[in-house]
Amino acid sequence: MEVNIGQNQVLLQIKSDDRYLRLVRTMVEEISLLAGFAPHDISDIVLAVDEACANIIKHAYGGDKSKDIFIKLSLLSSGIEVILKDYGRKVSPEKMKGRELDEIRPGGLGIYFMKKIMDSVQYITRDSVEGTELIMVKYVKKCG
Amino acid sequence: MEVNIGQNQVLLQIKSDDRYLRLVRTMVEEISLLAGFAPHDISDIVLAVDEACANIIKHAYGGDKSKDIFIKLSLLSSGIEVILKDYGRKVSPEKMKGRELDEIRPGGLGIYFMKKIMDSVQYITRDSVEGTELIMVKYVKKCG
Amino acid sequence: MEFERKTESDVDVILLKGDMDSHTSPKARDFFAGILKEGKKKIVVDLDGVKYISSAGLATLIEVFQKMHRYGGSLKLCGMNETTKGIFEIAKLDSIFAIYETKDKAVAAFSS
Amino acid sequence: MEFERKTESDVDVILLKGDMDSHTSPKARDFFAGILKEGKKKIVVDLDGVKYISSAGLATLIEVFQKMHRYGGSLKLCGMNETTKGIFEIAKLDSIFAIYETKDKAVAAFSS
Ligand SMILES: Nc1ncnc2c1ncn2[C@@H]1O[C@H](COP(=O)(O)OP(=O)(O)O)[C@@H](O)[C@H]1O
Ligand SMILES: Nc1ncnc2c1ncn2[C@@H]1O[C@H](COP(=O)(O)OP(=O)(O)O)[C@@H](O)[C@H]1O
Numbered sequence: 001m002e003v004n005i006g007q008n009q010v011l012l013q014i015k016s017d018d019r020y021l022r023l024v025r026t027m028v029e030e031i032s033l034l035a036g037f038a039p040h041d042i043s044d045i046v047l048a049v050d051e052a053c054a055n056i057i058k059h060a061y062g063g064d065k066s067k068d069i070f071i072k073l074s075l076l077s078s079g080i081e082v083i084l085k086d087y088g089r090k091v092s093p094e095k096m097k098g099r100e101l102d103e104i105r106p107g108g109l110g111i112y113f114m115k116k117i118m119d120s121v122q123y124i125t126r127d128s129v130e131g132t133e134l135i136m137v138k139y140v141k142k143c144g
Numbered sequence: 145m146e147v148n149i150g151q152n153q154v155l156l157q158i159k160s161d162d163r164y165l166r167l168v169r170t171m172v173e174e175i176s177l178l179a180g181f182a183p184h185d186i187s188d189i190v191l192a193v194d195e196a197c198a199n200i201i202k203h204a205y206g207g208d209k210s211k212d213i214f215i216k217l218s219l220l221s222s223g224i225e226v227i228l229k230d231y232g233r234k235v236s237p238e239k240m241k242g243r244e245l246d247e248i249r250p251g252g253l254g255i256y257f258m259k260k261i262m263d264s265v266q267y268i269t270r271d272s273v274e275g276t277e278l279i280m281v282k283y284v285k286k287c288g
Numbered sequence: 289m290e291f292e293r294k295t296e297s298d299v300d301v302i303l304l305k306g307d308m309d310s311h312t313s314p315k316a317r318d319f320f321a322g323i324l325k326e327g328k329k330k331i332v333v334d335l336d337g338v339k340y341i342s343s344a345g346l347a348t349l350i351e352v353f354q355k356m357h358r359y360g361g362s363l364k365l366c367g368m369n370e371t372t373k374g375i376f377e378i379a380k381l382d383s384i385f386a387i388y389e390t391k392d393k394a395v396a397a398f399s400s
Numbered sequence: 401m402e403f404e405r406k407t408e409s410d411v412d413v414i415l416l417k418g419d420m421d422s423h424t425s426p427k428a429r430d431f432f433a434g435i436l437k438e439g440k441k442k443i444v445v446d447l448d449g450v451k452y453i454s455s456a457g458l459a460t461l462i463e464v465f466q467k468m469h470r471y472g473g474s475l476k477l478c479g480m481n482e483t484t485k486g487i488f489e490i491a492k493l494d495s496i497f498a499i500y501e502t503k504d505k506a507v508a509a510f511s512s
Binding site: 018019021022025039040043044046047050051054057058101104105106107108109110112113116117 | 347
């Protein structure tokens with residue numbers, strides 16, 4: 001991941017350890033506040049990013065706590081962009097889709113939450129590049 | 145700043161903009177919690193790091209909001225280490241000392257707070273290296 | 289996460305404290321496994337001390353719900369805040385779980 | 401930061417809301433500059449809505465304190481939480497400022 005950030009960006013680097021998820025959540029909360037989101041939207045965005053990180057730890061890194069996760073948060077003119085970069089197992093982006101909710105079972109809600117909450121959720125893998133980049137965007141709605 | 149972090153470290157990169165101080169504070173709070181500090185110590189550590197960042201923005205970067213600040217937080221076996229790296233104006237470390245409190249005046253409390261709160265406060269500049277590194281350590285006290 | 293357990297008449301009331309995310313949920317799972325082993329039929333889980341719940345926390349509660357259902361027990365939830373209520377709603381779990389505003393209402397519902 | 405101002409008998413009560421750090425303190429400074437221009441002699445600053453204060457926030461209050469002192473006015477503080485009280489103590493400002501637990505006590509102190 002490049003080390004240049006813009007004026008409206010912050011970059012957090014953590015290890016793939018679940019104990020840092022709280023830290024990630026408070027960070028997303030603060031940036032969402034700066035972006036001008038309403039409290040209800042802020043808790044949603046926090047959930048989406050938490051789920052994305054938890055998935056990287058569990059699926060991309062298979063529970064290995066020693067790997068790197070880069071989280072870049074950007075304040076857009078009216079919204080927020082979250083980029084999560086890992087160097088773990090790649091899965092083809094088409095496979096990253098949430099399930100339907102008709103069946104009640106433990107698990108399988110993470111991607112559903114992310115897609116439901118964010119305006120855009122995009123997994124990017126490239127043959128020449130290690131790992132996966134996940135780009136999520138949410139805009140501040142003017143009313144409602 | 146190197147981009148390798150250890151298992152017990154997190155790295156935050158922000159621009160030298162005061163609006164990110166809240167984010168820095170919540171992050172320091174979360175890591176201090178993980179380190180096992182008592183609530184009273186946690187607010188003190190948060191204060192020390194806030195003051196250090198505010199000083200970098202004001203003094204090292206002269207209020208320029210577009211510069212980089214790297215904040216590396218490490219969980220020690222019994223405490224916390226905070227490293228702040230800037231690429232701004234260097235001042236010889238001996239000049240970085242807090243004033244006495246006998247005179248009541250606005251300003252000049254930042255370094256006093258940092259030294260009062262942390263167990264160790266160390267400014268490092270090198271001729272061959274741009275900017276300043278500030279290393280602060282605080283240990284969890286077993287009693288009292 | 290912290291867990292407090294008390295009995296009100298024949299109902300087991302479990303008070304959860306802390307965020308229920310993928311870090312803390314394994315502990316919650318272990319805790320509930322111990323309780324379910326006793327075959328408890330009436331359980332109220334009070335989420336008053338839970339500020340945040342992720343899909344990992346929801347999975348834990350769904351598991352408890354389903355296991356209890358299998359042996360004829362019943363689970364009721366209470367004490368949600370705006371955030372946790374919102375998360376149950378997005379997951380459409382608010383219609384699956386028996387959710388009450390307060391612990392007293394949840395306990396009372398067992399004897400009505 | 402947000403500022404609320406009201407008058408109780410002849411005392412100006414200023415309620416501050418938000419963290420007082422180096423980001424927000426310039427706004428607080430401007431706000432107080434407006435009030436001091438009126439030459440107000442009795443001011444209570446209620447910090448009940450202030451969760452955090454840094455040296456920049458303290459500098460703002462010291463400035464108000466000193467400016468009022470110069471024209472014969474008097475400033476009282478109230479509503480501190482554990483954190484802000486602790487920060488005043490480290491700075492040894494708890495013995496400089498007139499600090500009261502509640503707004504009512506601070507206002508009452510002006511007429512005693
Ligand atoms: N970061 C990731 N890397 C690799 N695979 C992933 C990643 N995130 C999700 N997946 C795959 O997508 C599936 C669905 O994810 P999700 O909806 O979060 O449910 P769950 O994690 O509970 O299985 C996962 O089971 C996994 O196979
Ligand atoms: N990061 C820094 N870079 C350069 N100079 C600094 C830095 N931090 C502090 N200083 C110098 O040390 C002095 C004392 O700092 P401090 O105790 O925080 O009080 P204040 O910032 O209110 O002046 C400053 O006025 C400044 O000259």
